[in-house]
Each structure stands twice: as C-alpha cells, then as structure tokens.
Amino acid sequence: MKKKITLIGAGQIGGTLAHLIALKGLADVVLFDVAAGIAKGKALDIAQSSPVSGFNVNLTGTDNYEDTKNSDVIIITAGVPRKPGMTRDDLLGINLKIIKQVAEGIKKTSPNAFVICITNPLDVIVMALQKYSGLPKNKVVGMAGILDSSRFIYFLSEELRVPVQKIKSFVLGGHGDSMVAMLGSTEIEGKKIMDLVREGKLTQEKLDKIVDRTKKGGAEIVKYLEKGSAFYAPAASGVEMAECYLSDLKKKIPCAVHLNGEYGTQNIYAGVPVIIGSKGVEKIVELELSKEERKNFDNSIKAVKELFDAAKKIDPELV
Numbered sequence: 633m634k635k636k637i638t639l640i641g642a643g644q645i646g647g648t649l650a651h652l653i654a655l656k657g658l659a660d661v662v663l664f665d666v667a668a669g670i671a672k673g674k675a676l677d678i679a680q681s682s683p684v685s686g687f688n689v690n691l692t693g694t695d696n697y698e699d700t701k702n703s704d705v706i707i708i709t710a711g712v713p714r715k716p717g718m719t720r721d722d723l724l725g726i727n728l729k730i731i732k733q734v735a736e737g738i739k740k741t742s743p744n745a746f747v748i749c750i751t752n753p754l755d756v757i758v759m760a761l762q763k764y765s766g767l768p769k770n771k772v773v774g775m776a777g778i779l780d781s782s783r784f785i786y787f788l789s790e791e792l793r794v795p796v797q798k799i800k801s802f803v804l805g806g807h808g809d810s811m812v813a814m815l816g817s818t819e820i821e822g823k824k825i826m827d828l829v830r831e832g833k834l835t836q837e838k839l840d841k842i843v844d845r846t847k848k849g850g851a852e853i854v855k856y857l858e859k860g861s862a863f864y865a866p867a868a869s870g871v872e873m874a875e876c877y878l879s880d881l882k883k884k885i886p887c888a889v890h891l892n893g894e895y896g897t898q899n900i901y902a903g904v905p906v907i908i909g910s911k912g913v914e915k916i917v918e919l920e921l922s923k924e925e926r927k928n929f930d931n932s933i934k935a936v937k938e939l940f941d942a943a944k945k946i947d948p949e950l951v
C-alpha cells in the first residue's frame with residue numbers, strides 16, 4: 633500500500649512540499665489547511681501536473697482531520713511566517729496557539745506518525761508540539777539543521793568554487809541567530825576547513841562572513857521577499873527527513889531532537905546530528921566539540937531554554 637504524508641499547512645512551504653513529494657513519487661499527499669480552499673486548490677493544481685510530470689500519487693486537500701487519519705508522516709508548517717525586521721522568536725505567541733490546535737488534531741488521528749515540525753521558532757515549537765500531543769519523543773522532530781547546513785555548504789561552495797557534493801558540514805544548536813557552524817567537522821574535498829585557512833586558501837575573514845551569512849540566511853530571504861519567508865530550501869529539507877524515515881535510510885542528518893543528557897543537555901529540543909530510520913530517531917550522534925564550539929553550543933541551548941521559558945509564561949499548561 634502507498635504511504636501517506638499529511639502536510640498541515642498548505643502555504644508556501646506546504647505547497648512546495650506537496651509538489652516535491654509528488655515528483656519523487658514518495659507517498660500519497662493530504663494537504664490540510666484551515667483555509668480549505670488553498671489546500672484543495674493546490675492539491676488539484678499539482679494533481680493536474682501528473683500527466684506532464686509522470687508521477688502517480690494521490691493528492692487531496694482538506695480542513696478535516698479525519699481525512700489525515702493514519703498518516704505515516706506528518707509535516708507541519710501551520711503558522712505565520714516572518715516579515716522583514718522580525719526574528720523567528722517574534723512568532724512565538726501566535727504560532728504556539730496554532731501548534732496547540734494542530735497537536736490536538738494529529739494525536740487523535742495519527743498517533744503512530746513520524747512528525748516533522750517546520751513552524752518557527754522551531755526548537756520551542758517542536759518541543760511544545762511534543763508536549764501538547766504526547767506523541768513519543770523519537771517520533772517528533774524539527775527541521776532546521778539540514779537547512780542551515782545546506783545554506784552553509786552552498787555559501788562555501790560559491791566562495792571556494794567546489795561542488796556542493798564535495799563539502800561536508802553540520803550546523804547545530806538552535807535554529808536562530810545562535811546556531812553553531814561546526815568548523816571542526818567541516819570538510820572540503822576531504823580536507824578540514826581550518827587547514828584551508830591555515831594554507832591561505834580561505835581567509836579567516838571570509839569564513840567569518842560566511843558563518844554570519846548562514847546564521848542570517850533566513851532573514852536575507854525575508855528581506856528580498858518582503859511578504860514571506862524561504863520555502864524552497866525548507867521544503868527540500870523536510871522531504872529529505874521524510875524520505876529517511878519512510879525508506880529506512882539511516883542517514884546521519886542534523887535535526888532538532890529531544891536531548892536527554894546527550895551533549896550535556898537535559899530536557900530540551902535542539903539541533904544535533906541523528907540517524908533517522910524506520911523507527912524515527914534511532915540514534916543521537918555525539919560529535920566532539922572544540923572549546924569554542926562547546927561554548928557556542930551552550931549559548932545556543934541557553935537561548936532555546938530562555939525562549940521556552942517565555943512560552944511557558946504564555947501558556948502555563950506547558951510544563
């Protein structure tokens with residue numbers, strides 16, 4: 633039987649997710665949105681491209697959780713995106729309310745699904761979603777690290793004129809300005825990035841600029857678009873996570889997951905490398921951190937914790 637992916641939120645990211653999933657023939661797609669017309673219209677539009685693009689999956693749109701029943705994967709983008717000048721944290725109050733409704737909906741209809749959250753502020757929203765829904769922690773994850781790493785790799789590839797496929801890196805921590813590019817684990821054509829700096833092939837100044845541009849990668853796009861935030865790269869990253877789960881790929885990818893002692897961190901969601909397979913989060917991979925990476929990672933965790941405290945003030949039910 634074909635797998636079923638439900639997309640909660642049929643906006644910019646939701647629509648792009650649906651299209652990518654259809655093109656890959658990954659699963660049947662249910663687009664759910666409180667604005668039913670958007671979900672139905674996008675599902676029909678993409679379905680009408682199937683004869684041209686040659687895919688064979690069903691696409692439907694709905695505003696009824698019954699239609700999402702027994703989904704294998706749920707990807708959540710319900711919520712409000714940033715406007716120019718806003719940080720992801722500014723979205724907390726409004727998106728927290730939305731995620732509470734979504735959690736209610738999915739826990740009744742798809743308690744066994746692998747749930748990928750994309751709604752911002754990511755780490756706090758995914759943690760709230762897990763708490764509100766009560767779904768198992770290894771089946772509720774956040775999409776951020778793949779996107780941040782992808783941005784970093786792309787910028788490095790442009791600067792060094794090396795194909796993206798030959799660059800390996802991880803960006804970890806919270807999905808905000810405090811995210812941490814793991815320079816110690818960054819390799820260009822098999823060579824450590826800091827060796828390139830030492831050899832003068834990349835100046836420290838350029839590297840610092842790329843790290844900074846990565847941290848502000850989302851804001852740069854918000855500034856251009858004016859009316860919304862990035863959606864192509866976030867959707868591609870979400871699909872990668874869904875595929876890892878559905879096809880049991882067991883790839884090592886950075887995702888926001890619940891940390892329970894790993895990285896010296898208790899009871900918080902943040903981005904670290906994990907193995908995703910058919911059981912969900914199958915392993916949390918502990919990288920060795922340099923002193924500086926450790927300091928930056930701890931700062932990032934602190935920022936996520938502070939934002940979660942702010943969320944608890946907004947909704948005291950979140951303990």
Ligand code: APR
Nearest residue numbers: 641642643644645665666667709710711712713750751752
């Ligand atoms: N249930 C379902 N859908 C909802 C709900 C809800 N309670 N509330 C809002 N939505 C829908 C909106 O109707 C809209 O179609 O969520 C969709 C969001 O789409 P966009 O506004 O286009 O936002 P998008 O760019 O897709 O980003 C969504 O992902 O990356 C994050 O910061 C981003 O939080 C934002 C989210």
